[in-house]
Structure formats: structure tokens, C-alpha cells
Amino acid sequence: MTWDAGLVARVADAVAALRQPGVRQKGVFGGRGFLAGRSAFVIVWGEDLIVKTAPDEYRELAGLPGVTPFAPGGEKPMSTWLVVSGESIADDPDLADWVRRGLRGIGR
Numbered sequence: 887m888t889w890d891a892g893l894v895a896r897v898a899d900a901v902a903a904l905r906q907p908g909v910r911q912k913g914v915f916g917g918r919g920f921l922a923g924r925s926a927f928v929i930v931w932g933e934d935l936i937v938k939t940a941p942d943e944y945r946e947l948a949g950l951p952g953v954t955p956f957a958p959g960g961e962k963p964m965s966t967w968l969v970v971s972g973e974s975i976a977d978d979p980d981l982a983d984w985v986r987r988g989l990r991g992i993g994r
Contacts (some may be wrong), residue, residue, distance in 0.1 A: 889918040889930040896978065897930060900985040908994065917957065920988075927988035935974035937984050938991035941966055947987065950974070966991060 894911070897920060902907050905972050912919050917931035929936040936956050944966045948955055952974030955963035975981040 888916075888932070890933045890972075893920045893930045893933060893935070893965055893972070893975075897928060897935070897985060900978070900982045902980065904985065904989070905990065920985075922989065922992060922994050925992040927992045927994070928985055929967070935970045935972075935975055935981070935984055937968050937970055937988045939966045939968055939987055940990045943987065943990070944968070 898911075899951070901920060906922060909920055909922050911920055912926075913927050914921075914926050915931065915936065917929040919926040919929040919935065925938070927938050947953060948968055952971035956967035957963040958970050970984055977985055980989050
């Protein structure tokens with residue numbers, strides 16, 4: 887899968903605004919991942935965003951409109967990873983909220 891270059895740029899801007907040092911990008915699951923240290927916290931996947939969530943937030947966030955568990959290949963969902971539809975992150979403040987959730991998901 888290819889990733890949306892515009893969304894990658896928007897995520898990079900959100901990370902910069904949050905002043906997160908040491909974040910790098912890398913190919914992950916066929917998308918463009920953002921990593922803090924060795925841990926991916928968000929992945930641009932097509933026009934959607936895959937987000938690592940904190941375990942205590944997962945269930946509530948999974949019930950939001952436009953959010954589904956990340957289950958690659960239709961298999962069992964991957965623990966605390968969620969797919970957030972492009973429509974749900976169309977506004978920059980919403981995107982920034984999901985980036986913050988991803989950082990919380992890895993303990994940052």
C-alpha cells in the first residue's frame with residue numbers, strides 16, 4: 887500500500903508542533919511510520935492513520951465513528967492498534983489529537 891504524502895507532511899507538522907525530539911520516519915506495514923526511539927506510534931496507511939493507543943484508552947477509542955481495530959489481512963486485531971479513517975483526521979486539530987494518543991500509547 888502507498889501512503890498519502892500530504893498526510894505524511896501533516897503528521898510531521900503535528901509532531902513538530904508537539905516538540906517531540908528524536909522522531910523519525912520509516913516504512914512500516916506498507917505505510918509511512920513515525921517512530922520515537924524504536925517504537926512506532928502512528929503510521930500513515932493510504933489515506934488513513936494507524937495509531938498505537940494506551941491500553942486503558944483502547945476500548946473507548948475503538949468505539950468512535952471512523953475508528954476500527956487494526957487487523958492486517960483480516961486476521962485477529964493487533965492489541966492496541968486502531969485504524970482512524972481519513973475523514974476522521976481531515977481537520978488538523980483532530981489529527982493532532984490522534985498523534986498525541988499515539989505518543990501516549992508508547993508512553994511518551
